[in-house]
Amino acid sequence: MRRPLVAGNWKMHGTRASVAELIEGLRRLEVPAEVEVAVMPPCLYINQVLVGLEGKAIAVGAQNCALEPMQGALTGEIAPSQLVDAGCGMVLVGHSERRTILGERDEQVCRKFAAAQSCGLVPVLCVGETLEERQAGRTLEVVAGQLDAVIDELGVDAFARAVVAYEPVWAIGTGLTASPQQAQEVHAAIRAQFQAQSAEVAQAVRILYGGSVKAANAAELFGMPDIDGGLIGGASLNADEFGAICRAAGN
Numbered sequence: 001m002r003r004p005l006v007a008g009n010w011k012m013h014g015t016r017a018s019v020a021e022l023i024e025g026l027r028r029l030e031v032p033a034e035v036e037v038a039v040m041p042p043c044l045y046i047n048q049v050l051v052g053l054e055g056k057a058i059a060v061g062a063q064n065c066a067l068e069p070m071q072g073a074l075t076g077e078i079a080p081s082q083l084v085d086a087g088c089g090m091v092l093v094g095h096s097e098r099r100t101i102l103g104e105r106d107e108q109v110c111r112k113f114a115a116a117q118s119c120g121l122v123p124v125l126c127v128g129e130t131l132e133e134r135q136a137g138r139t140l141e142v143v144a145g146q147l148d149a150v151i152d153e154l155g156v157d158a159f160a161r162a163v164v165a166y167e168p169v170w171a172i173g174t175g176l177t178a179s180p181q182q183a184q185e186v187h188a189a190i191r192a193q194f195q196a197q198s199a200e201v202a203q204a205v206r207i208l209y210g211g212s213v214k215a216a217n218a219a220e221l222f223g224m225p226d227i228d229g230g231l232i233g234g235a236s237l238n239a240d241e242f243g244a245i246c247r248a249a250g251n
């Protein structure tokens, strides 16, 4: 059995005051023990969140990391080893906002994945197609290519210590959610891609769905056989909503 994971991606949201409020809300949540829960604040607030959530079964991760594992001369970046030092356990790599707005390519995503893993961070590899790609019938091909960019370079076993998040770009922050069937089709294809190389990895790897997940649609999505939890953007900024999503992953 794969343990469900629900991760809140706060993106570039928050102030010290609003983060303090969100921490208060998270502290009050009853988090189901069978669900792994994490939040990913902007780096500036990671320490505040870690201190604020001390003793609470909510892990803290980051939204991005540098290409190189160790600290060095790289202005404005944060090394995976520094994230570990700060208390993070996982990090997003290849989020579509970074791919599309900041031009991050598969090659960089792969280096970040490797750098994170070499420091003991669990990389959460984000993949997903644009609306144009879906309409052209290229969804599975695009997602397979993003996954292969990492598998070909690092080997399938790298995913024994990683998580995949399928996030259709057209569903992120738009209120449009992939239907459970649409999502399941892609999740099953991702798992089959692992299965072709390692049955063990295919069985164990957690594949999260992301894209306008909210309390109202979470249970249906998480009920699909190959959906092992969610990567939650907007709805993770509201503690009660996020808590309801976490509970949906436990049912």
Ligand code: PGA
Residues within 6 Å of the ligand: 009, 167, 171, 172, 173, 174, 175, 210, 211, 212, 213, 231, 232, 233, 234, 235
């Ligand atoms: P959303 O974002 O839930 O606001 O659509 C998800 C994500 O980008 O991780």
